[in-house]
Every structure is written in structure tokens, then in C-alpha cells.
Amino acid sequence: MKTKTLKKNKVNVITLGCSKNIYDSEVMMAQLKANHFDVEHESMQDDAEIVIINTCGFIDNAKQESIDTILRYAEAKNEGMVDKLYVTGCLSERYKDDLEKEIPEVDSYFGTRDLPRLLKTLKADYKHELVGERLLTTPNHYAYFKIAEGCDRPCSFCAIPIMRGKNVSTPIEDLVLQAKGLAAKGVKELMLIAQDLTYYGLDLYKKRALAELINRLADVEGIEWIRLHYAFPAGFPMEVLDVIRERNNVCNYLDIPLQHGSTKILQSMRRGITREKTEELITQIREKVPGIALRTTLIAGYPGETEEDFQEMYDFVERSRFDRLGIFTYSHEDDTHAFTLEDDVPAKVKKERADKIMELQSGISYELNQLKVGKTYKVLFDRVEGDYFIGRTEFDSPEVDNEVLVLKSDGFVRLGDFAEVTITKADHYDLYGKLV
Numbered sequence: 157m158k159t160k161t162l163k164k165n166k167v168n169v170i171t172l173g174c175s176k177n178i179y180d181s182e183v184m185m186a187q188l189k190a191n192h193f194d195v196e197h198e199s200m201q202d203d204a205e206i207v208i209i210n211t212c213g214f215i216d217n218a219k220q221e222s223i224d225t226i227l228r229y230a231e232a233k234n235e236g237m238v239d240k241l242y243v244t245g246c247l248s249e250r251y252k253d254d255l256e257k258e259i260p261e262v263d264s265y266f267g268t269r270d271l272p273r274l275l276k277t278l279k280a281d282y283k284h285e286l287v288g289e290r291l292l293t294t295p296n297h298y299a300y301f302k303i304a305e306g307c308d309r310p311c312s313f314c315a316i317p318i319m320r321g322k323n324v325s326t327p328i329e330d331l332v333l334q335a336k337g338l339a340a341k342g343v344k345e346l347m348l349i350a351q352d353l354t355y356y357g358l359d360l361y362k363k364r365a366l367a368e369l370i371n372r373l374a375d376v377e378g379i380e381w382i383r384l385h386y387a388f389p390a391g392f393p394m395e396v397l398d399v400i401r402e403r404n405n406v407c408n409y410l411d412i413p414l415q416h417g418s419t420k421i422l423q424s425m426r427r428g429i430t431r432e433k434t435e436e437l438i439t440q441i442r443e444k445v446p447g448i449a450l451r452t453t454l455i456a457g458y459p460g461e462t463e464e465d466f467q468e469m470y471d472f473v474e475r476s477r478f479d480r481l482g483i484f485t486y487s488h489e490d491d492t493h494a495f496t497l498e499d500d501v502p503a504k505v506k507k508e509r510a511d512k513i514m515e516l517q518s519g520i521s522y523e524l525n526q527l528k529v530g531k532t533y534k535v536l537f538d539r540v541e542g543d544y545f546i547g548r549t550e551f552d553s554p555e556v557d558n559e560v561l562v563l564k565s566d567g568f569v570r571l572g573d574f575a576e577v578t579i580t581k582a583d584h585y586d587l588y589g590k591l592v
């Protein structure tokens with residue numbers, strides 16, 4: 157029934173979910189390549205003998221997308237379009253037993269820390285000398301940079317500790333070596349990621365070591381932008397702000413998921429902080445690093461969220477004027493603490509509340525962007541689209557934040573290069589400009 161000749165030893169890796177999964181896929185691909193497999197990431201050719209799906213198990217939508225992707229490749233396998241199908245990552249870690257029963261076409265399911273076993277199944281060796289080595293799936297000038305795995309936090313709604321385990325920080329020396337290796341390959345921007353970036357070092361050095369790590373990475377030649385993602389508000393290490401302010405190659409940017417703006421809900425979420433303390437922290441961050449761009453993430457429709465609680469969050473967003481904001485609707489995740497609560501906010505209301513916050517944020521983003529018109533920024537160019545070169549300022553992370561659009565007819569810029577751009581026009585999420 158095979159209708160297509162499959163390439164022997166060719167592996168197609170599919171990545172779902174967050175930047176940490178992208179990092180894990182890149183590490184896996186480097187190991188496969190070193191074992192002489194022909195590896196591709198999300199190849200459209202569909203001629204690979206082996207497919208590996210790195211799944212996400214975070215919330216409903218993400219889980220559904222992972223299941224649909226597994227089913228699609230299971231069907232392709234039944235049609236002879238795939239020879240071997242393997243599944244790894246968070247969904248597999250969390251629901252392996254159910255998945256084995258429900259989708260038996262998959263040859264094997266692996267957990268989030270099972271790379272050596274996966275390689276063994278492919279008759280390949282785990283090469284320790286390659287630790288930290290990656291085949292980048294992002295454009296070569298930027299890379300996600302995972303500094304720790306797992307999480308020790310008790311957030312009530314979150315299943316990540318179930319899938320990723322306890323916090324394990326990677327030693328500073330290993331990370332500096334990795335950064336040097338990436339810089340030697342042309343990487344200029346590092347997005348520092350973890351489940352909880354600010355927890356870095358507490359397990360390994362018995363102290364918060366994020367500021368020290370960033371300083372060491374900022375010393376790496378060739379790294380021009382270091383960006384911080386997934387900071388946690390409670391117990392925030394204020395010394396990190398001094399490093400952001402003092403080091404030129406550390407972006408004036410901080411992604412700090414805050415999850416809600418009502419103290420009652422924050423306490424039920426077990427976030428270890430009140431709204432008042434959160435607002436104090438935001439003020440301190442903006443005082444210590446003037447002009448910093450703050451990105452946050454919120455949840456709408458958490459169990460017990462009343463109209464008043466929601467209004468408190470709405471007012472909090474209106475007052476805080478975040479530069480970047482994303483919002484999820486609450487997903488009732490089994491085995492989490494919040495699963496013991498009643499999921500009492502109807503899906504329709506969850507969505508209405510999330511939409512209301514995004515409508516508010518869109519107006520705030522528009523107003524803040526108008527303030528950039530006439531100013532000149534250092535822009536890193538990522539891609540070409542239609543008539544435009546498209547890049548980002550230090551206030552914008554790839555895939556999630558604003559972009560700067562420069563007409564191709566305006567001049568030439570090489571992708572992966574920085575250039576000075578004067579902003580001529582701005583809308584809700586995009587800036588338009590001219591090369592200086």
C-alpha cells in the first residue's frame with residue numbers, strides 16, 4: 157500500500173507548544189544528526205521514514221492540537237506514508253498510558269526527559285560530548301536559551317511541574333560555553349527561557365544566580381541582545397534590574413507573567429503575591445530601568461472569578477499599561493490543585509472577559525506605539541514579507557511582540573543584521589519606518 161518511497165534514516169521532527177519544546181527538539185535533532193540521521197524540522201516533503209512529534213500538554217487547546225497532530229501522522233502511517241512514528245514531550249509525559257491505548261499506531265511514547273531512551277530505540281547513542289549542542293530551527297541570528305528545566309512553584313492552575321518535574325538549573329559554566337558556541341555560529345540574540353527564570357540557581361548554588369548568569373552571558377563576544385522571558389513576580393531578584401540597566405547588550409525588556417489582577421484570585425492561584433505588591437514591583441522595575449518594555453500574561457475565567465474580580469483585573473491592566481500582553485482562558489487541568497475547585501465560569505464568559513482585556517490592551521498598545529513615531533531604534537531584521545523587510549526592536553521578542561516594517565524599495569538590509577530605523581508610522585502592533 158506504500159504509495160511513496162520513504163527516505164531511509166530520514167527523520168522529520170514536529171514541534172508543538174512553547175519555546176522550551178523548540179529548544180528540546182533542537183537538542184534532539186543535533187543528537188540524531190550526530191548519529192548520521194538525515195534530520196529535518198517540520199518538513200513539508202513528507203518523505204521521512206521516521207516521524208517524531210514533540211508534544212505540548214499545557215492546556216486544552218494545546219493538548220487538542222497535539223492529539224490532532226498524532227492522529228494525522230498515525231493515519232499517514234496506516235497509509236504507508238510513514239514507517240516509524242514516535243511521540244515525546246509534555247502530553248506524552250502526562251498521558252502516556254491513555255495514549256498507548258487510544259492511538260496504538262505510535263511505535264513508542266517517551267517522556268520529557270527520555271532523550272537517551274528515544275535515541276536507543278532508534279539504535280542511536282546519546283552523545284554526552286554534544287550536551288547543549290543544537291540544530292537551530294529559528295533563523296540563525298537568534299536562539300532560545302534554556303537555563304533550567306522544571307519548576308518548584310505551587311501555582312494552582314498549572315500542570316507544568318507534573319510534566320517537567322522539579323527545577324534543575326544548568327551550571328553557569330555550561331551555559332557560557334553554549335552561548336560561545338552559538339555566537340561562533342552567528343547567533344546575536346539569546347532569549348533566556350525556563351519555567352521560572354528568576355528561580356535560577358536556587359537548587360544548584362543555594363542562591364538566586366540569574367544576575368550573575370546574565371552578566372557572564374553579556375561578556376560573550378558576539379551576543380548583542382539578551383532577552384529575559386518567564387520571570388516570576390514573588391521574590392523577584394531586584395539585582396537583575398541593575399544588570400538590565402547597566403549592560404548594553406541586555407534588552408530593556410522583561411517578560412513577567414502575572415496571571416491576574418485581583419488579590420483574591422492571586423491567592424487562590426497560590427502565586428504568593430497580592431495585587432498591591434505586584435503594582436509595587438511594576439513601579440520599582442520601571443523606576444530602576446526607565447523605558448523598559450514589560451510583557452505579561454493573564455488568565456481569564458479562573459474558578460470563582462466574579463464580575464468584580466474581573467473588573468479588578470481590567471482596572472489593573474488599564475492602570476499598568478503593559479507594553480505587551482497576552483491572555484489565556486482558564487483550562488481546568490486534571491491533577492492540578494485548582495482541579496479541586498469548581499470550574500464555574502462558563503466558557504462563553506471566559507472568552508468574553510479575555511476579549512475585553514485584549515481590546516483594552518490593543519488601545520494601550522496603539523497609544524504607546526504613537527510615542528515611538530519620529531524616534532530612531534536599533535532593529536534586528538528577521539525576514540522578508542511581501543514589500544517589506546521585517547524586524548524587531550529590543551522591546552520585541554520574536555513571534556509574540558510588535559514588528560518593524562521597512563519597505564524594500566527604501567534600501568537594502570541583510571537578514572540577521574542590525575540597522576538603525578526611524579519610525580514614521582505606527583498602528584496597534586506594527587511600526588513602519590525608514591532606514592537611517
Ligand code: SF4
Binds near residue numbers: 307310314317352
Ligand atoms: S511558575 Fe507557576 S505557572 Fe509557571 S511553570 Fe511554574 S507552576 Fe507553572
